[in-house]
Amino acid sequence: MKKLLAPSILAGNHANLTDALRTTESDGRQWIHLDIMDGHFVPNLSFGPQTVADLRKDSKLFFDVHLMLDNPQLYIDAFSDAGSDLITIHIEPEYDHLATIEHIRSLGKQVGIALNPATSVDKLHHVLNKADVDLVLCMTVNPGFGGQTFIHDVLKKVEELKILREKDHKHFLIEVDGGVCPEHVKPCLDAGVDVFVAGTAYFKGDLNERSEFAKSVGE
Numbered sequence: 780m781k782k783l784l785a786p787s788i789l790a791g792n793h794a795n796l797t798d799a800l801r802t803t804e805s806d807g808r809q810w811i812h813l814d815i816m817d818g819h820f821v822p823n824l825s826f827g828p829q830t831v832a833d834l835r836k837d838s839k840l841f842f843d844v845h846l847m848l849d850n851p852q853l854y855i856d857a858f859s860d861a862g863s864d865l866i867t868i869h870i871e872p873e874y875d876h877l878a879t880i881e882h883i884r885s886l887g888k889q890v891g892i893a894l895n896p897a898t899s900v901d902k903l904h905h906v907l908n909k910a911d912v913d914l915v916l917c918m919t920v921n922p923g924f925g926g927q928t929f930i931h932d933v934l935k936k937v938e939e940l941k942i943l944r945e946k947d948h949k950h951f952l953i954e955v956d957g958g959v960c961p962e963h964v965k966p967c968l969d970a971g972v973d974v975f976v977a978g979t980a981y982f983k984g985d986l987n988e989r990s991e992f993a994k995s996v997g998e
Contacts, residue, residue, distance in 0.1 A: 780952060782997035783974045785810035785843050787956070788834075789825060790978030796830070799982065800838045806989050808998070811840045812956065812976045814922075815858070817848045820872060821922045828857040835862030843867070843974075845893065845956070847922050852879040859886040867891030867916050870902050880910045889913040891954070896921055896930050900939045907943070912951050914974065915940055920957030929958035934970040941971030964995045 788811055791799025803811050813834075816825040831844065844863040848854060851868040852875065858866055866883050870876065870892055883890040891914035892906055903915065917936050920927035933955070940953050955967055956976035967975065975996050981989060 780950075780973050782968070782972075783810055783952075784808060784981070784993045784996045784998050785812040785954075785974055785976045786981045787812040787814060787976050787978035789814045790982045796834060797837050800834060800840065802982070802989075804838065804840060806986070806993070808993065809841055810843050810974070811838070812843045812845060812978075813863075815844060815846050815848065815854075816922070819849045820869065821847045828854070828861040831858060831861035831863065841865070843891075843954075843976075845891075845916065847893075848872075850874060852882070855879060855882050855886070859883070859888055863888060865889035865891055865913060867893050867914060869893045869895070870906065871895060871898055876906050877910055880906070880912065884911075891916055893918060893956075894936070896933050900936050900943070907947070907949065907951075914952045914954055916954040916956055918957050919955045919959065922957065927958045929960065929963050931966070934966060934972075937967070937970040937972055944971075961992050961995055964992075968997070 786803045788799045814825055816823045818824045842864045844858055845867045849872050866888050880890050890912050892912050893916035895918045917933050919929050919933045937953055952973040953971055954974035955972050959975050959977045960980040
């Protein structure tokens, strides 16, 4: 499967998010990761669909939109209309996951399902058995804030998902998000990661460091 580095715009300058888009594009990246936080499911606020829509006007990047919301099912249309290419929802809140996945699909968007560090892969089985998802996101920090330390134990879940994917002949990508730095690339690749979300570690580097980061991933 393809390997991708998806810079997280959350680590960009929020007074000029377009600059983060320009950096990502000029570096030759294909994806940009957009974290949407509601202050309830996670203890932070980021931005809403209008920001995504405004950014969409300025970019042809693949918009990997991660909804960290208590009720993501209420906002699917808004983020779809805003120009999301892939919409990822979390397994932890109680809502109809399968119906929400079906709704995302009906809008012509790719769909992902995410789990937090404390959530077992078992919680995903009913979704993976009954729905076709394009991506499974394993959070490698407790979500809410950038700049946290990568939780290595999450890679055990990545290994479990890789085995499950092969056994069931699935084709979903496995993504990690949170505290991802260049030194984590090899263990992540060994575990089965396909998409690396990196915020602080990506945008704090110069062009050469960002290029080396992407090259280590295999993009």
